Structure formats: C-alpha cells, structure tokens
C-alpha cells in the first residue's frame with residue numbers, strides 16, 4: 429500500500445495550533461506491506477530507520493495497536509519534505525505511516541487514524557499538535573476546533589503562495605519550549621481578531637486581505653531567538669509587493685501571499701543571503717490532502 433502525505437503550513441499567521449494549510453508539494457511517499465518483523469527503509473532526506481524513532485513507524489505501530497492487530501510491516505519512506513523545515517515534515521510522515529496501515533486494514537475512521545498519527549508527532553515535537561497532520565489528511569485550509577472529538581472546519585481556498593526555505597534548522601520541540609504559559613489578554617484579543625478575520629477573508633477568497641492579517645502575538649514574538657532574521661525577511665517581502673508573510677509552523681520556512689510570487693521569493697532569498705543564510709524558494713498551490 430502506497431500513500432503520499434503532503435507538506436503543510438501550520439499556524440498560518442494568527443492561528444497557533446489551530447490553522448493549517450495543505451500544500452501541493454513537497455511530499456513524503458510511504459509504502460508498507462504487512463510482515464513478521466518491523467523494518468523501515470528511508471530514501472531522500474535522512475531520518476532514523478529505527479522503528480521506535482521514526483515517526484512514520486511509530487504511528488503505524490500505534491494504528492495496529494488501536495485496532496488490535498498483531499503484525500509487523502516492511503515500510504519504505506521516500507522522504508521528500510526536509511526535516512526540521514517547518515513544513516510539517518514529521519507531521520506528513522506521522523500521518524502517512526498511520527494512513528498506509530489504515531488503508532491496508534480497511535480502517536477509515538479519521539479519529540483513529542489521527543490518534544495514531546499524533547503518537548508519531550509526539551516523538552518528533554514532544555507534544556501532539558494537530559495542525560500539520562490534520563491539514564495533511566483533509567487538504568485545503570483547516571480550522572482545528574478540537575481533535576477528540578474531531579471537529580474540523582475546512583475551507584477549499586484557491587490560492588498560490590511562495591515558500592522560502594532557509595538552510596537553517598528549527599526544532600519544533602525547542603520552539604515549543606520557548607512559549608510562555610500565559611500571554612497578555614490584549615495579545616489574545618488581537619489574535620482573536622486577526623484569526624477570525626483571516627478565516628472570513630479566506631472563505632471569501634480575498635487573498636489580499638488574508639495576507640494583511642498574517643500577524644501573530646502568541647508564538648512568533650517568543651520564538652524570535654530562533655528566527656532573528658524574521659523581521660528583515662518580512663520587510664523584504666512587503667517591500668516587494670507581498671500582501672503578507674509569516675512563519676510556516678515553528679519555522680524556519682516562511683511563506684508569503686502576493687501577486688508577483690517569483691519576485692517576492694527572490695527578494696526574501698536575497699534578504700536571507702544578506703544575513704549569511706542560503707535559501708531557496710518554491711511556489712505551491714493548495715493541496716488536496718494525503719492520498
């Protein structure tokens with residue numbers, strides 16, 4: 429059984445741990461067949477082949493446990509999403525591992541699949557946040573009201589965006605450890621206003637307005653020690669016509685909405701290079717979710 433699991437942009441501006449957008453590319457491709465032993469083979473970006481440390485095999489094992497099936501499997505992962513990129517690399521693999529076994533066993537219940545996938549996410553980022561695995565499963569733009577019971581609002585938004593991936597690493601685990609336990613009420617209110625307006629703008633297909641709402645007071649300010657270049661690259665994007673730019677997940681990848689996405693991508697790459705950081709950009713539409 430073969431499953432392709434797409435990259436995702438979690439948080440998407442003000443929607444910390446709640447918003448997620450599925451990308452068309454890049455993706456992980458996970459192939460499994462039932463076997464006596466558990467074996468993981470990886471091609472592409474390097475991730476552990478130890479079944480207890482690879483998020484895809486962890487979630488696959490968790491799915492087997494969820495449905496009470498005693499079996500091993502041979503798993504091949506074509507790792508197309510760079511780990512610690514901020515593009516939901518672990519989330520894609522975690523979902524892909526659970527979904528591949530679920531398809532093999534004829535399990536269709538999304539909550540079962542997501543519960544297993546979150547076991548994989550936990551290995552990578554320490555906490556089971558759903559805003560990569562859920563958009564990777566559903567596709568489109570999702571608002572994750574609750575995981576269990578699963579309550580997701582999906583918007584089939586049509587847009588293209590530019591993603592810029594710098595050659596630096598940001599561990600989600602470390603980025604989450606920087607977060608405060610509490611935030612000032614005024615910041616929570618600002619995010620509430622931004623987030624609700626952003627959903628409305630996306631629902632209406634007003635991408636320019638959506639871009640203007642890409643701000644955040646709950647996570648990005650506290651993560652600046654890991655992304656000291658953020659304000660500079662954001663300024664470069666805005667000065668070159670972007671409607672807005674924000675961090676993808678916990679970073680380091682950033683994304684921007686705008687008309688002239690190529691020029692914006694080039695300007696952001698240049699801004700990174702002025703900071704001594706190599707970067708590359710790509711343009712993607714919205715993906716339809718794992719297949």
Ligand SMILES: Nc1ncnc2c1ncn2[C@@H]1O[C@H](COP(=O)(O)OP(=O)(O)OP(=O)(O)O)[C@@H](O)[C@H]1O
Pocket residue numbers: 474475476481482483484505510511512513514515516517518519521522551552553560598599600601676677678679
């Ligand atoms: N199949 C896998 N895919 C990706 N990362 C994996 C996988 N298996 C284990 N890992 C480990 O998980 C960590 C990556 O987790 P992290 O969440 O930081 O990256 P990410 O998922 O790309 O980022 P983000 O969650 O911000 O999008 C790395 O240490 C990596 O070795």
Ligand SMILES: N[C@@H](CCO)C(=O)O
Pocket residue numbers: 438439444445446514516557559560600603604647676677678
């Ligand atoms: N919402 C998560 C996304 C990680 O990809 C975080 O910001 O920690």
